Amino acid sequence: AQKVTQAQTEISVVEKEDVTLDCVYETRDTTYYLFWYKQPPSGELVFLIRRNSFDEQNEISGRYSWNFQKSTSSFNFTITASQVVDSAVYFCALSESPQGGSEKLVFGKGMKLTVNP
Amino acid sequence: EAGVAQSPRYKIIEKRQSVAFWCNPISGHATLYWYQQILGQGPKLLIQFQNNGVVDDSQLPKDRFSAERLKGVDSTLKIQPAKLEDSAVYLCASSLAGRGGLDTQYFGPGTRLTVL
Numbered sequence: 001a002q003k004v005t006q007a008q009t010e011i012s013v014v015e016k017e018d019v020t021l022d023c024v025y026e027t028r029d030t031t032y033y034l035f036w037y038k039q040p041p042s043g044e045l046v047f048l049i050r051r052n053s054f055d056e057q058n059e060i061s062g063r064y065s066w067n068f069q070k071s072t073s074s075f076n077f078t079i080t081a082s083q084v085v086d087s088a089v090y091f092c093a094l095s096e097s098p099q100g101g102s103e104k105l106v107f108g109k110g111m112k113l114t115v116n117p
Numbered sequence: 118e119a120g121v122a123q124s125p126r127y128k129i130i131e132k133r134q135s136v137a138f139w140c141n142p143i144s145g146h147a148t149l150y151w152y153q154q155i156l157g158q159g160p161k162l163l164i165q166f167q168n169n170g171v172v173d174d175s176q177l178p179k180d181r182f183s184a185e186r187l188k189g190v191d192s193t194l195k196i197q198p199a200k201l202e203d204s205a206v207y208l209c210a211s212s213l214a215g216r217g218g219l220d221t222q223y224f225g226p227g228t229r230l231t232v233l
Contacts, residue, residue, distance in 0.1 A: 004159075037224075043206060045160070045224035091159050104150070104173060105222060107159025 002027050004094050006108035013082055014116050021077040021111050023092030029053075034068065034075045035093040035105065045091070051075065082115045089113070119143065121225035123209050129231045135197035138228045142190070142211030148172075149186055150222060151194050152208040160208055166192065196230075204232045 003026040013019050025034065036048040049059065051068050059066045063080045079086055089112045093105040122141040130136050142149050147168050152160035163182065164174040168189040177184070181200070186192040196203055206227040212220035 035221075042226065043229070044226045045208065045210075047221050047223060050221055093159070104162040104165060105160075107161075109157070109159050 002032075002094050002096060002106040004092050004106055004108035006092055006111050008111045009109070010112045010114070012114045012116065015084060016081050017115075018078060018080050019082050019113065019115075021079075021090050021092075021113070023075045023077065023108060025073050025075065025092070025094045027094060027096060029096040031096070033095045035095070036066070036075075036077050037091045037093060037107075039089040039091065039110070041088070048077075079113075082113075084115050084117055087113060087115045121209055121211055121223055123207075123225040123228055125228055126226060127229050127231075129233065130199055132201055132232050133198040135195065136199055136230065137193050137195045138207050138209075138230075140192045140194070140209030140225060142192075142209070143223055145213070146211035146223075147189070147214050148212045148220070149192050150210040150212075151184055151192070152210065152224075154206040154208055154227070156205070163194070163207075199230075199232045201232050204230055206230070 005024045007022055032053045034051045038046045038048055049066055056068050065078045067076045089110045091107050091110045093107045095105050121143055124139050128136055149166045151163045153163050154160040163177045164184045165172040166186040169186045182196055184194045206229050208224050208227045210222040210224045212222045214220050
């Protein structure tokens with residue numbers, strides 16, 4: 001069965017610090033997709049990135065970067081030079097390839113990031 | 118492009134009452150999802166529609182929850198009767214074709230339900 005673990009529940013940093021959010025997943029499928037979503041206080045889940053299991057290249061988008069390692073079943077997310085606007089709950093999620101059934105996302109419990117000025 | 122719309126944003130009811138939530142997906146998105154997010158947890162899928170057909174409702178408590186997506190566009194989720202443990206945020210999401218991870222799910226702002 002699919003499972004996503006975000007061991008950290010809450011992190012507090014000071015503005016401009018770098019912060020890494022950990023995500024470990026479990027799946028028996030060889031084809032799967034990993035996601036990160038951001039949930040600011042307004043409540044809406046905002047899509048950040050999607051990664052498929054065949055693409056282990058790290059990705060950088062501005063201050064955000066993602067490190068995908070199949071060997072350790074991890075998909076970690078780093079925010080460089082954090083800002084107050086980064087304060088939110090961040091969710092890692094996993095979706096297995098569709099086989100005629102549901103393509104549901106399985107989410108971790110989320111990690112609350114607070115960036116203090 | 119307009120995002121996923123949901124209403125109401127907040128609802129407070131007494132236990133044993135009924136309540137309904139509405140969702141309008143992104144235009145052209147064939148797949149619609151309802152998730153339940155209990156405080157401190159990640160969202161959990163309740164039901165997935167592909168056009169107006171149900172793909173997965175295995176985690177929907179069917180004795181009290183129902184959902185429909187008439188005409189394959191808007192959807193309503195109903196709870197009748199509500200229990201205290203139904204207090205949660207109900208999130209609606211949509212994706213282009215529901216092809217698993219190939220299609221990103223986009224979420225609405227959610228409806229925060231409080232059952233007293």
